[in-house]
Amino acid sequence: MRDLYQRLAVSPEANEQEISQAVASCQHSALRQDAEAVFAVAERRETYDTLHDTVSDIGRLRARLGLSHGAHWQGDVANDFSLPPDHAISRHDELVDRVSHAVSLYNRWRRWRGPWLLIAVFAAGAGIGIALGLALCLGLLPM
Amino acid sequence: MSIARFSPFELLLLKSRSQVDTATLLLLAWVLVHRQHVSEGQRRRRLAQVTAQFRHGHELGPVMSIARSQDLQAIQLAAEVVRKECGTERSLSVIHQAITVATDDGELSLANHYILRFLADLLSIAPMTLNTLFKELTGTPLAIPEDPSRDAYWQAHDPDYHARKAREAEAAEQYHQQANARAEQQQQQKERRHQQKQQKQQEKQQRQEQARQAREQEQQRQRDQTRQQEQERQQQQQQREQAERERRRSRDHSSQQRSRQQDSRRQQRASPPPPDRTTRALSVLGLTPGATRVEVRHAYRRMAQLHHPDRFYSESEQQVALASARFQRIKNAYDYLMQTY
Missing domain, CATH: 1.20.5 (Single alpha-helices involved in coiled-coils or other helix-helix interfaces)
Incomplete structure (x- = not known):
């Protein structure tokens, strides 16, 4: 699970036009293909967005609980969804x-x-x- | 000094008889919310079943609604409480409950993959332990979550999409083809009409031409008749002339024969041979047009010495054959030039 929005440098609330522009201007061909597969169809984007929300919530939780380097938090997910620890107290x-x-x-x-x-x-x-x-x-x- | 209002979950936690149980309840409800293909009532019943031994002492409804609203602060608070209060045994039982709630009989949803791993990290459960626990409970090893941010995932999970697309494309193509066919038919009809018009025009023209030809034929017939009459007259005249000539010839036959022979000789010399063949013959002998008779003879002798087949006797038969062919060509050219010059 990667954060395509972050990798394409668009906001998750971006409309289809902005996203298609970002996808078209993407230099990485494999990433472009994946992004096209996800964002070309509205249902797929919905599915992806719900999971994206959940995973980014988990990333924020981990950042606040000091679990950004957990044993179960590695690979693409950890790379894309880890946040810097904010100063919110417990x-x-x-x-x-x-x-x-x-x-x-x-x-x-x-x-x-x-x-x-x-x-x-x-x-x-x-x-x-x-x-x-x-x-x-x-x-x-x-x- | 003003303090912010207590959130619903905080109130619930303060009212609860056991904070750990309430916090665990919220986390389990969070896992349940991310289970797919389960109704709300089923979720609540399942949660009640799993947490039958909990001592929270409050309703499950508010917990479910908090979990459904994805209240991140409440979940964070619950996680903190659980982490603070749970020992090793309790944390194992919590993850046990989470796994059973997440995968009763169905598959682990993608979101729950990440939530379960988060809970395992929270309760400091090693990946090995989680894997064995998961395998014990479900019978299948804990797989690596699939990645919907990749094209391969969608090709595996949405295979109908391509078929649908292909069908749509086919339909569009058929529509297109039908439109094309209609257009072609219209064009053909147009062409037919055009052809019919042309045919009519041609028929008209033909009729006109036939009429013209008929007229011309009549005129020609008239002309022919006049011509025939003239020819007959001319023939009669010629016959008369020939009769006169024969009489004259019989008179001076011997003198004419001599003069005729001289004429033929003159004609042979005077009529120039075709220039193309002469130049070709000259080029065979390696001469330019305008060469004299003497030059031609000298050139022929030189070429004949060069290309005589006897010179190539010591070499292969093929060389001899080639040389003889060349010699023959040279000799032909020389003969021709000797005749014309």
Whole structure:
């Protein structure tokens, strides 16, 4: 399994015209023949594209999990679908971080007796509103 | 500080009684999603069968939907969890389950080839172990995945395509041929019409010509009659003249004979021989046109000495024969030239 898009230097979303141009301008005759066989028929390209998506997903997974040099990842597939390790941190670590963050927030909320704080804030707001209304009614404020 | 919302799989994992089981469930569901020719209900039942001993404690539906949406982050998280939590035995059982799920009775799909290998790498299972496990479970060795990026794959897996193409080409050709045949028929009809027209024209012309010829024949007949009359007159005159000449000849017969012989000699000398043959004869003797009689004789003697067959007596018979032929040619040329000069 090779990445024909990468080898032909076209994007996987390229339309048929761009791909046929790229295939026609390809210098490697064997690669051109293979690309013609795959891209000439729409069904074949669909089949190839689904597998291409899966394999590139696996390539990304391997890059993130540090498995780009595994014993089962060799040959054409490894050459074409291996990605450089990106700086995304481990999803599990991220999950643990988020969970601990959420837990700390919850704890703080509980420590400050959240419900009472909420009622106090609401009461203060209501009081300020009533005071402003009275002042308007009595004409104390210059209009 | 704001934190992003938890994704469905994260929530599932947090709610799960056993995170490893949930993560394994997602990976198995991922493998199942890439199995071909299996309905959604079959997949779910199969997953439930395989994971009957799991202690996750939640529904399978959300896991299947996550797997179907190909959520890469969820799969990554599951892989991380599985890698972190699985010992050697557990990882072997996971790969065992993955293989059974991937190849119940059918073939391993191309995507699952790569997924199984990814799982083996993830669980740090050596290729040898994977191969033996696969062979034990399915009875066939784990083959190298076929390559749909090559022409050979499509020639093996889509053989109908070429036949279909050939059929289409044939149909197109037949259509083309029919169109051609129609065009030819039309042309032939045109030609026939044209020929008929021409024939009519020719008939007309023939009639006209026949009429003309008839007229001419009549005219000729008239002319012939007049000519015949004239000829008869001339013959009568000639007969009279001949009678007169015979009378004169009988008078001076002896004198005329002498004069006739002299005339013939003069004519022989005066009439020039054909120039072509003379030049050819001269060239045989190695002379240019305009050579004198003396020169011709000298040349003949020299050539005869050179090409006499007796000179080649000591050599082969063939040489002698060739020399005699040459000598004969030279002699003929000389004789001819002696006559004409």
